[in-house]
């Protein structure tokens with residue numbers, strides 16, 4: 001597909017904002033960055049994404065009704081969102097969306113939202129605080145097919161606009177743009193290489209992954225980490241690839257409603273069975289299970305269909321390291337494993 005040059009993401013936002021709701025990462029009154037609805041006229045300059053909030057909730061809702069039953073009929077409660085665009089999604093979060101697209105490929109609730117979304121990626125020019133996306137093949141360059149459009153800053157007033165899908169190409173119709181030449185592509189390549197070089201040493205991540213895959217981590221290590229886990233669910237809530245959910249039923253008048261909600265594999269009762277048997281009743285086993293789902297090659301999702309989901313369940317965003325009050329986020333845990 002053809003790539004273009006554009007003077008500013010604001011020019012792009014004003015164009016696609018004519019036909020879609022626009023969301024971008026902005027600071028709230030407390031100084032925290034998160035996704036906010038942004039009218040085209042107040043769309044602000046893009047900054048490096050580096051937000052604790054990923055784009056997960058746009059597709060996999062934290063809490064939603066699945067169906068209801070009035071005593072005679074079951075009715076689905078499918079969402080029907082208007083078309084929207086997420087502008088400025090980091091490459092690691094794009095990889096996570098591609099991963100969840102596969103996991104939820106047959107889920108009508110997820111797909112109803114996903115099919116209305118235009119994903120505009122943002123390629124970071126420098127490492128974020130705890131990120132390690134190059135080590136898990138998730139960035140800093142956006143992976144093919146993971147976004148519709150991707151922005152990469154070349155100069156103060158010049159961006160490379162990559163078109164990765166037909167949806168992305170259609171979103172640009174009517175916008176007059178200059179085609180990008182080889183010099184722009186070379187500059188992008190060099191800037192991504194420089195960004196990769198600037199990441200700090202993360203040999204503990206590679207060593208931890210290999211230890212997990214060779215089953216050479218002592219149970220004592222998991223048990224010690226389990227003592228530090230407060231079951232707060234910070235990691236699973238912020239992790240862009242975590243997809244576990246629970247369901248509950250309640251009645252309103254004569255109608256029964258089934259809800260689903262984000263669950264956490266770090267909760268004591270996550271795997272508890274009706275008999276009260278709990279395969280992961282010990283906190284160390286729950287921590288172990290979490291990291292195996294992130295780094296064991298046994299959990300690659302799509303061995304029969306290689307693609308964005310045929311990969312580790314971690315995209316290297318570093319959010320679990322930042323948020324974990326028990327100091328067993330990804331860097332801390334992989335160091336424990338390898339030291």
Ligand code: SF4
Pocket residue numbers: 235238239240241294313314315316317318319320321330
């Ligand atoms: S496990 Fe941690 S570093 Fe990996 S994707 Fe999840 S939150 Fe990010």
Ligand code: SF4
Pocket residue numbers: 228229230231232233234235236266323324325326327328329
């Ligand atoms: S953020 Fe840390 S303390 Fe909280 S559930 Fe996750 S591992 Fe446990």
